[in-house]
Amino acid sequence: MPDFSYDIVIIGSGPAGATTARLAAEQGLNVLLVDKKQELGAPVQCSGAISRHAMEEVGVEPVDEFIHEAIYGFAIYNEKGEKKTIDYRQLAPEKYGPEQGKTPLGYVVDRRRFDRRLMTLAEREGVETWLKAEAKGYEVLPDGTCEVTIHHFNEVKKVKAKVVVGADGLQSIVGKWAGLRTQIRLTELASCLQFVVDKVETEGLLEIITGHEWAPGGYAWVFPKGYGYAEIGLGVVPTFTKNNAQQQVDYFMKSSFFKERFKDARILEVQGGGVPLAAPLKIQYADNMILVGDAARHVNPITGGGLHTALSGGKIAADFLAQTIKNGNDFSAKIMKGYQDNWLEQLGNKMWKLYDVKTEIFKTEDIPERDRLLYGTMSDYFSPNSEYKKI
Numbered sequence: 001m002p003d004f005s006y007d008i009v010i011i012g013s014g015p016a017g018a019t020t021a022r023l024a025a026e027q028g029l030n031v032l033l034v035d036k037k038q039e040l041g042a043p044v045q046c047s048g049a050i051s052r053h054a055m056e057e058v059g060v061e062p063v064d065e066f067i068h069e070a071i072y073g074f075a076i077y078n079e080k081g082e083k084k085t086i087d088y089r090q091l092a093p094e095k096y097g098p099e100q101g102k103t104p105l106g107y108v109v110d111r112r113r114f115d116r117r118l119m120t121l122a123e124r125e126g127v128e129t130w131l132k133a134e135a136k137g138y139e140v141l142p143d144g145t146c147e148v149t150i151h152h153f154n155e156v157k158k159v160k161a162k163v164v165v166g167a168d169g170l171q172s173i174v175g176k177w178a179g180l181r182t183q184i185r186l187t188e189l190a191s192c193l194q195f196v197v198d199k200v201e202t203e204g205l206l207e208i209i210t211g212h213e214w215a216p217g218g219y220a221w222v223f224p225k226g227y228g229y230a231e232i233g234l235g236v237v238p239t240f241t242k243n244n245a246q247q248q249v250d251y252f253m254k255s256s257f258f259k260e261r262f263k264d265a266r267i268l269e270v271q272g273g274g275v276p277l278a279a280p281l282k283i284q285y286a287d288n289m290i291l292v293g294d295a296a297r298h299v300n301p302i303t304g305g306g307l308h309t310a311l312s313g314g315k316i317a318a319d320f321l322a323q324t325i326k327n328g329n330d331f332s333a334k335i336m337k338g339y340q341d342n343w344l345e346q347l348g349n350k351m352w353k354l355y356d357v358k359t360e361i362f363k364t365e366d367i368p369e370r371d372r373l374l375y376g377t378m379s380d381y382f383s384p385n386s387e388y389k390k391i
């Protein structure tokens with residue numbers, strides 16, 4: 001017999017899981033949210049850039065608790081250092097700026113504090129949360145519900161639920177338990193490394209540096225981090241280079257058009273992780289189960305950003321589950337498919353389009369042409385008229 005019973009059990013309390021949990025509880029569902037970590041968001045494996053709009057969409061107020069720095073636009077560089085600036089303080093000065101009555105375009109957030117805040121907001125809506133709680137498997141029961149096995153501290157707990165949400169990140173095992181094809185091709189997995197540094201000036205812009213020479217298969221970045229700090233990082237796809245990410249960052253810092261700017265940089269932290277520059281999973285559901293966030297590969301294949309899509313995917317999941325659980329007691333794959341249909345309509349079709357654009361760029365073997373295409377795409381992507389502004 002299970003020890004506990006909920007409408008939904010969410011595995012993973014990153015941005016996707018915590019947002020699904022909060023918005024589902026707001027709509028009356030009885031929710032358990034578990035994470036195997038003892039400190040959410042740690043170690044930090046994220047640069048933390050997120051638009052204000054992404055947070056607004058899911059009712060998260062930007063508060064000082066988790067904000068490192070406000071962002072007002074972008075500077076996109078080509079391989080030679082030629083720059084396109086998209087600064088919303090100049091494009092729409094009546095709306096964007098640091099002055100009272102104006103707003104930033106986005107933020108660089110502290111993922112430790114951001115994730116903790118999202119979990120706290122979920123708890124305040126009545127979500128039960130367990131840390132140091134690792135999900136080990138789930139089994140569909142004859143009565144149409146399922147049972148999740150969770151190791152919570154040193155105890156093994158059996159939890160009954162109508163639906164399990166796999167929000168367990170890039171290394172997701174929930175999808176594998178359900179037999180979904182979750183493998184990522186090596187050609188589509190960027191290995192990312194960033195340094196948090198002192199003594200590098202920034203101007204409230206996210207700086208994106210394109211060019212095979214600096215970041216083969218990906219791009220480099222310089223993000224403001226607040227208090228005079230910055231993040232210098234890049235992602236490389238191993239099939240595009242023999243160098244690893246650390247060698248590339250070193251080369252970028254010492255040899256690029258920014259070498260003067262970086263010459264006094266002092267490294268305070270080293271952070272890294274994998275980013276899927278891949279297509280979303282073709283199937284993101286099974287009997288009594290759906291996937292959300294990185295687990296479903298809801299990651300922007302051009303920018304590698306996954307925070308906005310984790311939050312909006314969480315909302316789509318919560319709305320779907322609230323409706324489905326109120327409507328009846330069939331949680332079979334046939335019904336769960338409705339989640340993916342909603343996601344495709346609201347978000348996924350645009351992500352598939354972005355994936356096609358990215359594939360076109362990186363299948364080009366002519367490096368100068370690939371550089372030109374990536375620079376052009378990045379510049380368009382962040383421009384005020386971009387059709388992709390909302391992901």
Ligand SMILES: Cc1cc2nc3c(=O)[nH]c(=O)nc-3n(C[C@H](O)[C@H](O)[C@H](O)COP(=O)(O)OP(=O)(O)OC[C@H]3O[C@@H](n4cnc5c(N)ncnc54)[C@H](O)[C@@H]3O)c2cc1C
Nearest residue numbers: 012014015016036047048049135169273293294305306307
């Ligand atoms: C170097 C780097 C820089 C990045 N920078 C940005 C950026 O600037 N902007 C942006 O938008 N995106 C960025 N990303 C991507 C972003 O970090 C992810 O897309 C985002 O974290 C996805 O959120 P998530 O909730 O799906 O998964 P995660 O944040 O990975 O959360 C998954 C959670 O599941 C838990 N978990 C896993 N397995 C289990 C289990 N069995 N039981 C219980 N809990 C489990 C984990 O402990 C974790 O807390 C970056 C990624 C990297 C690697």
